[in-house]
Amino acid sequence: MTASPPPQGTHPYNRSMSTRPTRTNRRTVYDELRRRVIGLDFGPGAPLSENELAAELGVSRTPVREALIMLAQDGLVQVFPKVGSFVSRVDAQRVSDAQFLREAVELASLDDIPADPDPEVVAELRANLAQQELAEDDLDQFFLLDEQFHHGLLRLAHHEGTWQSVVAAKAHLDRARRLGLHDRSLHDFTVQHTEVLDALLSGGAEEARPLMRAHLRAVFDDIERLRARSPELFAPSVGQPTRRNIAVWE
Amino acid sequence: MTASPPPQGTHPYNRSMSTRPTRTNRRTVYDELRRRVIGLDFGPGAPLSENELAAELGVSRTPVREALIMLAQDGLVQVFPKVGSFVSRVDAQRVSDAQFLREAVELASLDDIPADPDPEVVAELRANLAQQELAEDDLDQFFLLDEQFHHGLLRLAHHEGTWQSVVAAKAHLDRARRLGLHDRSLHDFTVQHTEVLDALLSGGAEEARPLMRAHLRAVFDDIERLRARSPELFAPSVGQPTRRNIAVWE
DNA sequence: CAGCAAGTGCTTGTATACAATAACTGTCTA
DNA sequence: TAGACAGTTATTGTATACAAGCACTTGCTG
Numbered sequence: 361m362t363a364s365p366p367p368q369g370t371h372p373y374n375r376s377m378s379t380r381p382t383r384t385n386r387r388t389v390y391d392e393l394r395r396r397v398i399g400l401d402f403g404p405g406a407p408l409s410e411n412e413l414a415a416e417l418g419v420s421r422t423p424v425r426e427a428l429i430m431l432a433q434d435g436l437v438q439v440f441p442k443v444g445s446f447v448s449r450v451d452a453q454r455v456s457d458a459q460f461l462r463e464a465v466e467l468a469s470l471d472d473i474p475a476d477p478d479p480e481v482v483a484e485l486r487a488n489l490a491q492q493e494l495a496e497d498d499l500d501q502f503f504l505l506d507e508q509f510h511h512g513l514l515r516l517a518h519h520e521g522t523w524q525s526v527v528a529a530k531a532h533l534d535r536a537r538r539l540g541l542h543d544r545s546l547h548d549f550t551v552q553h554t555e556v557l558d559a560l561l562s563g564g565a566e567e568a569r570p571l572m573r574a575h576l577r578a579v580f581d582d583i584e585r586l587r588a589r590s591p592e593l594f595a596p597s598v599g600q601p602t603r604r605n606i607a608v609w610e
Numbered sequence: 611m612t613a614s615p616p617p618q619g620t621h622p623y624n625r626s627m628s629t630r631p632t633r634t635n636r637r638t639v640y641d642e643l644r645r646r647v648i649g650l651d652f653g654p655g656a657p658l659s660e661n662e663l664a665a666e667l668g669v670s671r672t673p674v675r676e677a678l679i680m681l682a683q684d685g686l687v688q689v690f691p692k693v694g695s696f697v698s699r700v701d702a703q704r705v706s707d708a709q710f711l712r713e714a715v716e717l718a719s720l721d722d723i724p725a726d727p728d729p730e731v732v733a734e735l736r737a738n739l740a741q742q743e744l745a746e747d748d749l750d751q752f753f754l755l756d757e758q759f760h761h762g763l764l765r766l767a768h769h770e771g772t773w774q775s776v777v778a779a780k781a782h783l784d785r786a787r788r789l790g791l792h793d794r795s796l797h798d799f800t801v802q803h804t805e806v807l808d809a810l811l812s813g814g815a816e817e818a819r820p821l822m823r824a825h826l827r828a829v830f831d832d833i834e835r836l837r838a839r840s841p842e843l844f845a846p847s848v849g850q851p852t853r854r855n856i857a858v859w860e
Numbered sequence: 861c862a863g864c865a866a867g868t869g870c871t872t873g874t875a876t877a878c879a880a881t882a883a884c885t886g887t888c889t890a
Numbered sequence: 891t892a893g894a895c896a897g898t899t900a901t902t903g904t905a906t907a908c909a910a911g912c913a914c915t916t917g918c919t920g
Contacts (some may be wrong), residue, residue: 407871410871443911468710528777
């Protein structure tokens with residue numbers, strides 16, 4: 361009873377796997393809510409009612425609730441039992457940690473990119489950069505291309521499995537960036553991306569590392585500048601029960 | 611409707627937070643199942659029936675199901691819709707990526723440990739090492755102390771927020787280690803831990819880094835040796851629909 | 861008027877019933 | 891005997907009903 365035998369015969373692990381769409385409502389709701397949280401359609405601190413979301417999305421509470429549990433594990437939502445669910449505030453410490461993790465992983469991965477990288481992936485990265493230059497006005501499109509670019513670099517290093525952790529950290533960074541990223545041109549980032557790739561292909565990890573570090577730091581500096589300007593958007597690092605009233609919309 | 615206003619008055623974020631136990635059944639089940647998966651009470655590939663688990667644990671399907679969803683996000687469980695839920699096999703690529711992420715984060719964190727580290731945490735680490743020497747026969751106890759040790763190092767670097775990602779990666783490593791970690795004495799690891807801490811406190815990150823790298827590599831080498839010896843415990847990196855029959859227990 | 865207290869409405873947590881579907885099993889047929 | 895095929899069983903996905911608890915409201919009371 362406690363020790364169940366492994367599956368016999370055709371195990372799902374051995375079957376198609378590739379041709380398996382299996383789009384459950386839970387997954388659809390998860391993707392949608394995650395998009396709204398990162399895209400600031402749901403601002404930090406906003407309450408998320410399971411009943412309301414279920415009604416709006418045309419499903420029952422179950423898939424909504426399960427999606428919220430997944431988002432809570434991502435750190436994007438906080439669930440207070442018997443009280444309510446809320447979009448996580450932008451925690452300064454969490455943003456810092458996300459930046460730290462991303463920087464550590466992405467810089468280390470540069471060392472594992474072979475001297476003869478997969479030409480197919482390189483071509484994708486080139487095409488991606490070309491698109492970045494065209495999409496510098498569309499923040500959503502730019503973030504999408506940005507994700508694909510950094511994902512591609514990890515694929516070059518054969519560390520695609522770490523992408524999940526990186527993208528989870530990146531979610532918090534992007535949310536913070538989106539709060540006040542209007543005065544800086546996205547073109548700067550595209551230039552930095554191009555410099556990183558060029559240095560990598562010509563000089564290897566040695567030359568690419570300082571450029572990558574500068575790029576990731578530039579992203580982080582943007583967030584720090586925003587925090588200095590609008591500290592109220594960020595949650596206190598270790599919250600004493602402050603109980604000051606939050607500004608009320610409307 | 612789409613843009614809910616932020617909470618008014620006393621927001622849960624402003625309340626106790628510290629004195630909030632809130633142990634739901636979901637959390638209890640999650641902790642228990644995670645312990646069993648990592649502790650190999652549920653072997654890789656074992657089927658996990660929601661109904662069976664619910665009956666055994668004395669709860670309904672709901673908390674069990676939600677716990678499985680959380681475990682699936684950790685990569686420890688795979689859920690195939692309308693088919694079944696299974697403990698993830700030990701994927702070689704995933705173990706490699708987990709090792710890579712852990713190494714990148716922990717090595718980078720050494721640089722951020724101040725020259726005058728928190729004496730309280732240092733004392734905890736010393737006490738932890740003393741306990742390690744006493745617990746070298748109890749694998750469960752050793753893994754617990756090992757976690758606390760590496761967690762403490764991250765706390766010294768003020769990057770405690772990354773612990774969640776590290777412990778998620780460590781779960782896959784520990785599971786792999788547990789499969790065949792019997793021929794090597796745990797004492798070696800305790801010695802390595804001590805060397806890392808001593809070097810850190812006397813010579814800083816410069817001296818600690820190579821020792822930490824050696825330690826993490828030693829853990830990884832253990833796993834690689836196991837894979838060479840018992841490849842059937844590992845899932846194929848990119849699964850072609852192999853359909854070979856898995857060895858059947860009992 | 862201040863303070864307290866019961867009540868009310870909302871929230872999430874849990875249990876359960878039903879639906880959809882994949883996989884196995886037995887039977888029938890050529 | 892081999893294979894096709896339909897029925898059976900077990901699985902997860904979803905919807906819904908009920909339970910438990912917190913926070914706010916409202917009325918009472920001193």
